[in-house]
Amino acid sequence: MTNEEILQMKKSADAVILAHYYVPEEVQAVADYVGDSFYLAKIAAQTRESTIVFCGVRFMGESAKILNPSRRVLLPEETADCPMAHMASAEQIARLRAEVPDLAVVCYINSSAYLKSLVDVCVTSSNAVKIVKSLPNKNILFIPDENLGRWIQKQVPEKNFYFSGGHCPVHSVLTAGAVQAQRAAHPDAVVAAHPECRAEVLALADFIGSTAEIIAYARQTQAREIVLVTEPGVLYELKKQCPGKVFYPATGVCEDMKSVTLQKTLACLTGGGYEVQVETLLAEAARRPLERMLELAK
Numbered sequence: 001m002t003n004e005e006i007l008q009m010k011k012s013a014d015a016v017i018l019a020h021y022y023v024p025e026e027v028q029a030v031a032d033y034v035g036d037s038f039y040l041a042k043i044a045a046q047t048r049e050s051t052i053v054f055c056g057v058r059f060m061g062e063s064a065k066i067l068n069p070s071r072r073v074l075l076p077e078e079t080a081d082c083p084m085a086h087m088a089s090a091e092q093i094a095r096l097r098a099e100v101p102d103l104a105v106v107c108y109i110n111s112s113a114y115l116k117s118l119v120d121v122c123v124t125s126s127n128a129v130k131i132v133k134s135l136p137n138k139n140i141l142f143i144p145d146e147n148l149g150r151w152i153q154k155q156v157p158e159k160n161f162y163f164s165g166g167h168c169p170v171h172s173v174l175t176a177g178a179v180q181a182q183r184a185a186h187p188d189a190v191v192a193a194h195p196e197c198r199a200e201v202l203a204l205a206d207f208i209g210s211t212a213e214i215i216a217y218a219r220q221t222q223a224r225e226i227v228l229v230t231e232p233g234v235l236y237e238l239k240k241q242c243p244g245k246v247f248y249p250a251t252g253v254c255e256d257m258k259s260v261t262l263q264k265t266l267a268c269l270t271g272g273g274y275e276v277q278v279e280t281l282l283a284e285a286a287r288r289p290l291e292r293m294l295e296l297a298k
């Protein structure tokens with residue numbers, strides 16, 4: 001199918017395609033916007049097409065629907081989910097709210113609509129430090145990703161942190177030994193890592209940042225070789241923006257993201273896909289921390 005035919009399909013369906021960096025490159029190639037969670041959340045709140053095709057996992061589609069309740073949000077793959085998005089509980093949150101005074105519950109955007117509905121503000125890996133610093137509260141419960149939370153804690157030492165114990169199954173399994181092996185094999189390379197990785201992995205990195213920040217770093221660094229410590233789907237964008245540079249992926253793939261295929265994406269333009277629904281009261285409760293994130297991150 002040609003690009004012109006795909007453009008015509010999008011126009012006929014009054015649809016915009018958003019794609020996360022981790023989905024297959026052929027899906028990124030047909031998207032109108034490609035980015036990380038924060039960028040795509042902003043774009044979802046700004047676009048005006050009646051249908052949003054969100055090439056990512058369930059929590060991303062939920063966030064888009066919550067921010068755009070009157071529009072149709074389609075996921076190409078109904079079963080694409082993020083295990084970490086569920087790694088906290090209402091009981092944990094309620095207990096700490098009761099026990100810890102002056103507590104703000106901060107939720108990584110990589111979380112279910114239900115968890116978002118229980119918190120004070122959402123964050124992404126690119127804006128978390130800025131937002132947590134801006135909060136008046138002395139105590140922070142960070143859910144669900146403890147690795148990201150502990151990375152934020154190091155940069156905001158004036159606050160006390162509590163964690164729910166969640167993790168990204170892709171980033172958290174990477175060991176320091178695996179990164180050291182990449183360094184030994186590629187001694188001229190720098191290491192760029194996502195803060196969802198373990199602390200011992202981050203300690204070996206030359207740069208730590210969100211997916212979008214890793215791309216910016218790769219573009220700006222004088223190094224010609226980079227060990228990439230995040231999901232390798234971002235290689236599609238890196239190769240476009242950094243011609244002549246060589247990347248060595250150290251992290252495995254997210255099978256949920258890879259289940260979002262081009263065929264399933266195009267099917268959303270012709271009556272297919274899974275339509276995201278979020279119950280009205282749940283959506284209203286979850287919208288508040290998302291909108292607060294967008295406001296505080298300006």
